[in-house]
Amino acid sequence: MTARAETTAPDLLRLDGVTVRFGSADRPALDSVDLDVAAHEIVCVLGPSGSGKSTLLRVVAGLQQADAGRVLLEGRDQTGVPTHRRGVGLMFQDHQLFPQRDVAGNVAFGLRIRRTARTDRDRTVAELLDLVGLPGAQRRAVASLSGGEQQRVALARALAPRPRLLMLDEPLGQLDRGLRERLVVELRRLFQELGTTVLAVTHDQGEAFALADRVVVMQEGRIAQTGTPLEVWQRPASEFVARFLGFDNVVEATVQGEAAVTPWGKVPIPNGTPDGPCRLLVRPAGVRLMPAPEGLPCRVAARTFRGTHVALLLQPSGGPQLEAACALREAPAVGERVGIAFTAQDVVVLDATEQDASNPAE
Amino acid sequence: MAVPLAFFALFFAYPVAAIVGRGLKDGGQWQLGRLGTVLTDPDIVHVLWFTVWQAAASTGLTLLIALPGAYVFARFDFPGKQLLRAVVAVPFVLPTVVVGSAFLALVGRGGLLDELWGLRLDTSVWAILLAHVFFNYAVVVRTVGGLWGQLDPRQEEAARVLGAGRFAAWRRVTLPALGPAVAAAALMVFLFTFTSFGVVQILGGPTFSTLEVEIYRQTADFLDLPTAAVLTMIQFAAVLGVLALHAWTVRRRESALRLVDASQVARRPRGRGQWALLWGNLLIITVLLVVPLVVLVERSFAGPDGYGTIFYDSLRSAASANSTFVVAPLDALWNSLAYGAAATLIALVIGGLAAAALTLPRLRRSPSGRTPTVNRFVRGFDALLMLPLGVSAVTVGFGFLITLDKPPLDLRASWWLVPLAQALVGVPFVVRTMLPVLRAVDGRLREAAAVLGASPWRVWREVDLPMVRRAMLIAAGFAFAVSLGEFGATVFIARPDHPTLPVAVARLLGRAGELNYGQAMALSTILMVVCAGALLVLERIRINHPGEF
Numbered sequence: 020m021t022a023r024a025e026t027t028a029p030d031l032l033r034l035d036g037v038t039v040r041f042g043s044a045d046r047p048a049l050d051s052v053d054l055d056v057a058a059h060e061i062v063c064v065l066g067p068s069g070s071g072k073s074t075l076l077r078v079v080a081g082l083q084q085a086d087a088g089r090v091l092l093e094g095r096d097q098t099g100v101p102t103h104r105r106g107v108g109l110m111f112q113d114h115q116l117f118p119q120r121d122v123a124g125n126v127a128f129g130l131r132i133r134r135t136a137r138t139d140r141d142r143t144v145a146e147l148l149d150l151v152g153l154p155g156a157q158r159r160a161v162a163s164l165s166g167g168e169q170q171r172v173a174l175a176r177a178l179a180p181r182p183r184l185l186m187l188d189e190p191l192g193q194l195d196r197g198l199r200e201r202l203v204v205e206l207r208r209l210f211q212e213l214g215t216t217v218l219a220v221t222h223d224q225g226e227a228f229a230l231a232d233r234v235v236v237m238q239e240g241r242i243a244q245t246g247t248p249l250e251v252w253q254r255p256a257s258e259f260v261a262r263f264l265g266f267d268n269v270v271e272a273t274v275q276g277e278a279a280v281t282p283w284g285k286v287p288i289p290n291g292t293p294d295g296p297c298r299l300l301v302r303p304a305g306v307r308l309m310p311a312p313e314g315l316p317c318r319v320a321a322r323t324f325r326g327t328h329v330a331l332l333l334q335p336s337g338g339p340q341l342e343a344a345c346a347l348r349e350a351p352a353v354g355e356r357v358g359i360a361f362t363a364q365d366v367v368v369l370d371a372t373e374q375d376a377s378n379p380a381e
Numbered sequence: 382m383a384v385p386l387a388f389f390a391l392f393f394a395y396p397v398a399a400i401v402g403r404g405l406k407d408g409g410q411w412q413l414g415r416l417g418t419v420l421t422d423p424d425i426v427h428v429l430w431f432t433v434w435q436a437a438a439s440t441g442l443t444l445l446i447a448l449p450g451a452y453v454f455a456r457f458d459f460p461g462k463q464l465l466r467a468v469v470a471v472p473f474v475l476p477t478v479v480v481g482s483a484f485l486a487l488v489g490r491g492g493l494l495d496e497l498w499g500l501r502l503d504t505s506v507w508a509i510l511l512a513h514v515f516f517n518y519a520v521v522v523r524t525v526g527g528l529w530g531q532l533d534p535r536q537e538e539a540a541r542v543l544g545a546g547r548f549a550a551w552r553r554v555t556l557p558a559l560g561p562a563v564a565a566a567a568l569m570v571f572l573f574t575f576t577s578f579g580v581v582q583i584l585g586g587p588t589f590s591t592l593e594v595e596i597y598r599q600t601a602d603f604l605d606l607p608t609a610a611v612l613t614m615i616q617f618a619a620v621l622g623v624l625a626l627h628a629w630t631v632r633r634r635e636s637a638l639r640l641v642d643a644s645q646v647a648r649r650p651r652g653r654g655q656w657a658l659l660w661g662n663l664l665i666i667t668v669l670l671v672v673p674l675v676v677l678v679e680r681s682f683a684g685p686d687g688y689g690t691i692f693y694d695s696l697r698s699a700a701s702a703n704s705t706f707v708v709a710p711l712d713a714l715w716n717s718l719a720y721g722a723a724a725t726l727i728a729l730v731i732g733g734l735a736a737a738a739l740t741l742p743r744l745r746r747s748p749s750g751r752t753p754t755v756n757r758f759v760r761g762f763d764a765l766l767m768l769p770l771g772v773s774a775v776t777v778g779f780g781f782l783i784t785l786d787k788p789p790l791d792l793r794a795s796w797w798l799v800p801l802a803q804a805l806v807g808v809p810f811v812v813r814t815m816l817p818v819l820r821a822v823d824g825r826l827r828e829a830a831a832v833l834g835a836s837p838w839r840v841w842r843e844v845d846l847p848m849v850r851r852a853m854l855i856a857a858g859f860a861f862a863v864s865l866g867e868f869g870a871t872v873f874i875a876r877p878d879h880p881t882l883p884v885a886v887a888r889l890l891g892r893a894g895e896l897n898y899g900q901a902m903a904l905s906t907i908l909m910v911v912c913a914g915a916l917l918v919l920e921r922i923r924i925n926h927p928g929e930f
Contacts, residue, residue: 082828102831103839115829119847128843129833180834 030091031216032056032079032184037088039074039240048074050240051088056184056218061210063231064220067263071240072220073112076186079218080109092184103132108182112189114173116161122148122172123157129180147175150209167198174206178215185210187219191226203229224264228252236260258369261300268306268341272299274368282338284315287363298369303330305365306343308351314358317341319351333359385735385766385808392801393769396780397617401610403783419611425595429615432575432591435506439513439574440567446514446665447521448563453662454522455529458649465666466522470858471913472670473519475866477579479886479905483673484512484584486680508584513577515669517570524566525559527855528817532558561820565813568767571623576616576773578869592616593869596773613776617768624767674909681902692899696907710900713885714907717865720799720881724864725857727804732811732856735766737841739812740819766812769805774869778802781874799881802870807860814856818849862912882908 034054040047048071056062064072077083079090081102090097097105108129116125123144130140148156151171164172170191177185190206191199207230210217221227227234228248236244236251244256255261258269272279272286273296279286281299288299307314308331320340321332329350331343343359351357419425454466472480485508532555540550556563578593585594592612599609682688696710769777781802822845830840846853868883875884882904889901 080828080832082831101836102828103834103836106834107832109829109832111825111829113825115823115825117826117829117844117847128830128835132834132839132843176833 030055031058031060031093032218033091033094034075034079035089035091037075037078037085037090039071039078039083040086047071047086047240049078049085052240052242054235054242056216058216059214061207061217061219061230061232062235063227063233064218064235064237065222065224065227065263066220066237066243067222069239070237072222072237073188074240075237076109076188076218076220079105079184079186080107081105082109106180106183108177108180108185110173110177110185110187110190112192114169116164116169116172116176118161120161121157122153122159122161122164125161125172126175126179128176133180143179144175147179150178151175152205167194167202170194170202178213183216185215185217187217189221190219191223192221199223199226200229206230236263238263254367255300255369258298258300261367261369266300266302268301268303269369270299270301270339272297272368279366279368283335283341283361284337286361286366288366288368289363292368300367300369301341301361302365302367303342303344305362306333306341307360307362308343308345308349309358309360311356311358314360317357317359319353319355319357322350322353333357335359385731385738388731388808389765389769389805392781393772393777393805396784397613397772397776399784400606400776400780401614403606403610419608420615425612428590428592428595431589433619435509435513435581435589435591436571436575436577438506439510439517439577440571442510443514443517443521443570444563444567446669447518448525449658450518450662450666451522451526451529453659454526455532456534457655457659459659465663467913469522469666469670470519470862471674471909472515473517473862473866475516475905475909475912477516477577477866477868479579479677479883479901479908480512480516480673481580481583482890482901482905483677484508484515484580486676487673506589509577509581509589511669512580512584513570513574515673516580517573518666518670520569520573521563521566523855523859524569524814525562527814527852528562528821529555529559561817565817568623569813572620572767575619575623578774592619593773593775597775597869600775600779609776613773616773620768620772677902677909678906681899681906683899692896692903695896696900696903710880710885710889710904713880713882713904714911716875716879717882717908718911720803721861721864723797723800724803724807725861727800728807728811728860728864729853729857731804732766732808732815732860733853735808736812736815736819737845739816740822740845767809769809774806774867775873777805778870778873781870796879798874799871799879800864802874803864803867804860806867806870807863810859810863811853811856814859815849815852818852819845822848858915861915865908865912865915882911 032055034052036051036053037049038047038051039049050071052071052075054062054075064075066072074083078085081097081100085098092105092107117128120128123141126144126147127140130143135143144157145154148154151174153168153171153175156168156172161169161172174190177187191202194202203226209215217230219227219230221230231248234244234246234248234251235242236256238257238259244251244260246254251260252264255264255266261269270281270283272281274288274292274294276294277287277290279288279292279297279299286299286301315335317333317335319331320334323330323332324347325344328344329347331345331350332340333343334340341359450469454462454469475483536558537550537554540554541547545553575591576593577591578597581589581591582594582597585591590598592615596609596612596616599605599612681692682690781798826844827840830844831837835843865881866883867881868887871881872884872887875881880888886901886904886908889897889904
């Protein structure tokens with residue numbers, strides 16, 4: 020992924036072949052994972068539940084021992100360093116605020132452990148509560164906070180000791196959608212302001228794309244793809260990544276020159292694709308509708324209103340169903356017959372070797 | 382873990398081993414043949430059988446009667462609840478000898494029931510069983526009720542919504558959550574009744590005898606140390622067996638529980654059924670727990686010339702007690718309080734360390750279970766802590782006397798000898814009370830603290846301690862109460878000029894004469910009042926900090 024020893028400044032965090040096995044399970048929870056996080060970078064690990072992303076955070080925090088591999092923080096091997104000496108922050112999925120302390124007591128916890136003077140402590144707590152949008156909440160009881168407020172307090176608590184690396188486990192998982200969308204923007208602005216290095220995990224792609232400089236997609240304990248949100252979105256590296264991102268128009272194909280032969284007929288492909296069998300993804304935006312006699316004839320099987328557009332589920336005369344997107348005004352009714360054509364820039368050739376065996380195509 | 386281990390090795394294993402060695406060794410040779418001789422003695426077999434079945438019956442009966450009580454205390458709010466909670470705990474801290482006497486006065490010849498209806502139970506096993514229930518009611522109510530009050534009732538409500546009936550919801554949700562606490566309570570009751578001494582000796586007469594009574598008889602009456610040593614070993618083995626069984630049943634039952642503030646859960650009973658349940662339990666408490674105590678108090682005031690404080694007055698001087706004492710009997714009160722406080726402190730420190738040691742390895746254990754040996758060791762340690770409850774107190778006291786009397790450890794003259802012996806019995810209480818709550822603390826809270834920079838010790842202080850403060854106060858109350866009431870070991874090691882209350886009571890009871898009997902009753906009443914007072918103070922402390930959970 021990166022050239023190892025040549026980098027001048029060591030990455031803030033480096034995982035070197037980290038493997039974790041639970042019990043006698045044949046599949047490791049983490050399977051020789053390599054990952055680098057540079058200082059001030061916001062990296063988001065994205066994956067379905069059970070893909071090992073929480074375990075990844077626990078290994079970095081020292082809450083879970085790696086069976087193999089090393090964790091390096093600022094170039095130093097952390098093997099044998101107990102959790103409380105690693106100087107990392109971790110915000111738990113369900114916050115884990117201390118129920119017997121009030122808001123200030125929770126936020127000041129890490130500072131108290133570090134013997135910060137009381138006046139400094141009080142000032143930091145007030146600043147952080149301002150920052151997370153809960154000014155003056157110091158004396159409130161934890162039990163009286165709403166989910167969103169608890170999340171903010173948990174964030175303030177994790178930030179208070181100024182950890183060199185802040186880790187977030189499903190930071191917005193339990194919040195309702197509106198709050199989530201607002202907070203994700205706030206968080207990104209906050210982290211950029213503070214220059215915090217962040218490693219977050221989530222199963223929500225929207226959250227990951229909005230928050231991260233770089234996205235790491237995990238699949239069954241391995242890293243399936245790394246890249247900027249745009250790269251991952253535009254060029255999913257495998258069928259697994261494509262389907263995880265919500266793209267279901269994936270078919271068997273054979274590339275022949277400038278087109279691929281698929282059950283949907285010939286599909287134009289980007290230039291320079293080598294000939295041979297592969298899996299092919301057509302993004303819904305790449306499915307163009309036209310009046311019935313033209314193109315591949317399809318019947319509209321379902322129609323879902325998505326706010327900005329309408330998602331159509333089409334049943335072609337041959338091959339699997341496919342998804343298309345179109346504007347509300349032009350959307351055909353269920354049962355109507357339409358024709359479709361494909362546009363090359365929304366067609367992605369997936370690496371045939373990285374097929375996901377557990378998630379076979381329909 | 383090292384400190385509690387050393388404590389137990391020095392003050393428990395060493396004295397007991399010394400006693401056993403002295404009994405079974407003859408001129409440097411082990412005489413294991415004595416084992417067989419004793420074990421085939423039909424009298425001993427009879428004692429063994431009786432010990433086991435009366436303990437089982439007592440435990441069953443106690444659970445049957447006390448579990449509804451635990452529910453009432455956990456879930457209902459009613460006037461006088463705090464007072465009643467303390468009243469319920471009083472029997473537990475009374476010296477066994479006094480409990481025996483109180484029941485004798487109630488159901489024995491010339492007792493209250495005999496006078497009223499001509500009913501006598503002292504020749505039947507029922508007197509023993511009822512006295513055991515009287516004694517152990519508080520164990521179940523406190524251990525089970527303490528946790529029950531903090532269980533989130535919404536869990537049960539969730540089950541109800543999912544279609545479970547009231548009873549089914551209780552059986553499938555609450556009962557499994559209470560499992561470890563019920564098991565712990567049942568285990569304690571079984572061990573107490575298995576090693577029951579004073580109660581059986583007084584109420585059992587010549588027909589009924591437990592192992593502990595037999596050990597005492599062999600040691601004190603017949604000076605037959607070898608037989609006593611064999612019996613001690615049998616009791617030891619039986620206790621080990623029970624503890625192993627306990628470890629096996631609880632091992633898989635512990636789970637993280639949702640704990641809530643007990644005061645938010647308790648509410649006034651609603652509907653006829655709940656009121657009936659409350660009154661039914663109040664009736665049971667009155668008949669079973671209060672009446673014997675009232676009879677006790679009544680006797681302490683029933684002087685030769687009608688009711689009066691003559692027995693109390695005579696406690697103030699040593700002279701009037703016809704030379705039973707070299708000091709005024711009332712001094713025993715101050716001795717008891719000082720010993721009790723010291724013993725509580727020791728038990729809290731040792732028990733707290735042990736409970737922490739038992740919880741912490743779970744934190745570090747990887748889910749892959751790569752440390753099975755460590756876990757087995759921890760479980761063994763857990764069981765080891767319970768042993769003092771099951772080993773004959775008589776043996777421990779006698780063992781103290783013969784082992785801690787020479788350099789390098791000459792404690793015979795030390796004031797600390799008595800608190801040390803009493804703390805030995807208090808530690809298991811502290812551990813048993815604190816462990817279920819400690820284990821129910823969500824492990825991720827500890828992780829959150831560790832990530833914020835807290836060392837393992839700091840995590841314990843910052844996360845566990847505030848959560849278990851309530852359990853710790855309960856534990857302290859128990860340890861203090863047990864110290865005040867401890868008799869079997871103290872009777873051997875308390876110096877004649879420093880008797881404790883139970884020792885003083887026993888001395889008075891052992892002598893003929895109405896004055897001695899009345900003084901014994903008066904001292905018992907004082908002991909009862911002191912214990913009730915101490916427990917009430919503990920309840921107060923708890924109320925004054927409502928925001929703990």
